[in-house]
Amino acid sequence: MTSRLLSWLCLAFLTVVLAAILLPAIYAMAFAPRVAPTHLFYSAVKQDFVYREHRGNHDFTYATASGEHFDRKAFEMSLPFIYYKNMELWGLLPIEIDGQSFDMQAIRDARQVFELKAREVADRHPSVPVHALLDSDPGKAGLSFPEDVFRMKPDRMEFLDVDENRVDPALTDRFTEALAAERFAFPARLVAGKQTILKPFDEGVFLVDAEGAVFHVKRVGDDPVIVRTPIPTDLGIRSIKVQENRQRIYLGLVLTVDNRLFLLQSDGYGLVELPSSGYDADRMDYKLLLNPVHPTAVFGDGGTVTAVALNEDLLPIAAYSRAVPGTTGMIHARISKLLFPVTLSLGTGNSGYLGWTVSGPAPLAFLGNLLAVGVVLLFGRRRRIAPQQMIPQLALAAIAGLYGVLAIALLPGPGPATGATGG
């Protein structure tokens, strides 16, 4: 009797979980319009924030924060540092802003973009802790992967010969000793580098040691070049994104555990703090657009987007946030809330790992669940089953609404079907 209930509960739970994943997904696939994310920038031309907003079905809005609406071309013209190629085509370059003239080449030379997506944060995606240390002075055009890789062991930086898949003791000793000479405290907490040869030059890797000190490790030939940086050990570094830009002014971005973000300068490893009020590295993508004038930081998730305009010293001069319209409020979304008490998903979202996300319940779901209980009662009545004999089913419908009704309809019930006596 109890085993019957247990079996039913197990399968009913499974049905509800699968239905909560699949039904809303299928519903959305059938009815939800595609909605593009909001683009928000600071326009040096308008001296105001401008945005492009999408409400589905080719319904785009281009406007400034202060309410001026315009068309797409005007929108692009207000952002000459982003749409400079179009500007050139339209014959609008060079353009004069703040008394300075910018042609295509000047824009190109000055522009740098640094980006840290949520899924790029060191602990938000899987990676195998085996790294390549490129020769940063290869003496030829183009970079190439070395025929060894390294991994950080509890007491050493160990190099492996990739052809043999064996430890290279000489290289291991050389680098481990060089680190020791710079007072590196094993084990390493973080290894960060841009593991590609598709970049203009190589800046090696940054290692954070057990005490929080940051080391810049490069390789010239088979020799280590190691710098113990002056970055404070108590900064609480969570992630470093190395980005070798042709301008060689900045080495990349440094994220701390308390969601502060810094630009790492090439010169002396200085840190420039970027605006991060309202920024959450676990949910949001961060983009820093280093324009010739008015660099802008933009960050946001599916719900809001924030832009902060900066001066040439990268200090904030203005900020603006906007809610992303998305699909909430559309008819299909309201029906969805009534039908589906909760929506479950097993997806990667903005992480490299799959995760469970539960959304809801919306207030409307209460109504949907009540309806589900009614359906179950009606069903019981037609089969002449007293409500007190359907307590598990009614509870399921009350909790899981439509999903519960589905489970009740699909599965053999939790109670016995017959009333024979043994004797």
Next chain:
Amino acid sequence: MRAIAFKEWLKLRSWLGFMLAAHLVFAAWLYLSIRHQFRFEHAEMIYYQANHIGRIFYDDLRYIPLLTGALIGAAQFLPELLRGRLRLSLHLPMGLAPLVLAHLGIGLEALLVFLALDLAALAITIGSFFPAAFIGSALLTAAPWILAGIAAYFGVALTLLEPRRRYQAANLALSAGVVWLCHRSGQYQAYDLVLGGVAGLVLLLAPASLQAAHRFRNGEP
């Protein structure tokens, strides 16, 4: 219990032999295919592809556990169900629950042996060509595939033991859903944070087999 094991062994031995051969052939294939890659490409490029591009060199393994689980389930329960032969087992002087659990336990054990074999082949192959850190990564990547194999086994058992068509269909759909949950990502180690939850869902398929057998025995509509 030993008698049941004897019976299952007699029933499954030719299948198990066939599957063992198939798994060994697969293990050899896996090893040779990766060795082939290393002979034709630079190892450092392969590491780069594996780690940073996310290419899964052992992707051929993905559906092997699923097939194995389904096959063992079918080989074990189809002969019992054809012409209602399960009645023979149900009349053995033994309780229904221990009987069903013994069958499931034996089938699961056989399945786990094959899955362990697959994982061992994977670990040995990866360990032969890649640094050790890749072994753990490969095993974690294969973990949801393994779970899919177990889900397939439970699902086939549950579906075959159920006497009624419409519930058979529901059981099959639920099992397929769980298997689908185990193959939601083609990225390596994507399941690291949800393995426990997915394993829990897989295990939820198990107790219902008992119920299905109950319903079979009671001849329930």
Next chain:
Amino acid sequence: MTLQPAIEVDGLVHHYGAHRIHDGLSFSVAPGRILGLLGKNGVGKTTLIKILMGFLTPDAGRCRVLGAPSHALPAETKRQIGLVFEGHLAYDFMSIEEIERFTAQWYPKWRRDVFYDLVDRLQLPGTHRIRNMSEGQRSQVVLGLVMAQDPDLLILDDYTMGLDAGYRRLFLDYLVQCAREGNKTVFVTSHVVQDMERLVDDVILIRRGARVLQSSLPGFLSSFRRYELPPGAARGALPPPDGALHRVEMEADGRLEVFAFKDQPEVEAALREAGIDPTGITPQQMSLEDAFVGYTGKY
């Protein structure tokens, strides 16, 4: 010596959906008796056998086998019951030796000699697989298994199916001999009613919508009679069945067949009452099969 009936069915009710198969079926079988369940297709023979074997839980009523509820038999009771399924089901992936080894483990009273006594007659090697046997050979193995189990009660569901006359006779003779020697209770159904005459002590006849008839075989054969009337005896409609006469049927050539649990004078009186002239009435010999058809009707 009888403490409790081997089988006891009391007020059994079972439906399939809205279709009522059994409605208050009651009977009991005393230990040591060999009983044949007879009935036409569709009257619930299979349902009853399924319930007795424990593969169907009745909707209502009691059904006890060796004192235990049939749908929840404890292991100890199962050990005392031997089942032979329709089509002689067996683990056909096993060989003769393997199935003996397997089955022996379950039954403390296992009689290996009984099994091989029966199976050796097939002159097959011990490694011969059951799936490669003919239906007749398999029936022999199944009978050997159930006899070696040495149960107190045997339930056989249509053991004749698929057997030719030779194997049927072999099966039957062995079954009767073993049952008598071991004082076993046997509950059996068969399509071949004539076999029952050699086998059973008692019969249970079930008809749709009627009470079950349980009787000893000689009792049934001596009390249930058949009479024949020449063509032209009946001018009007035939009387309905289950009146004073059990059944009156017109043959193809116009003769009347009268079945009744009555002596000739009583039958003649009843015929007259029904407007049928009993002149020329003659009592007829009947086999069990004739009696079965007469009792249950052709249609």
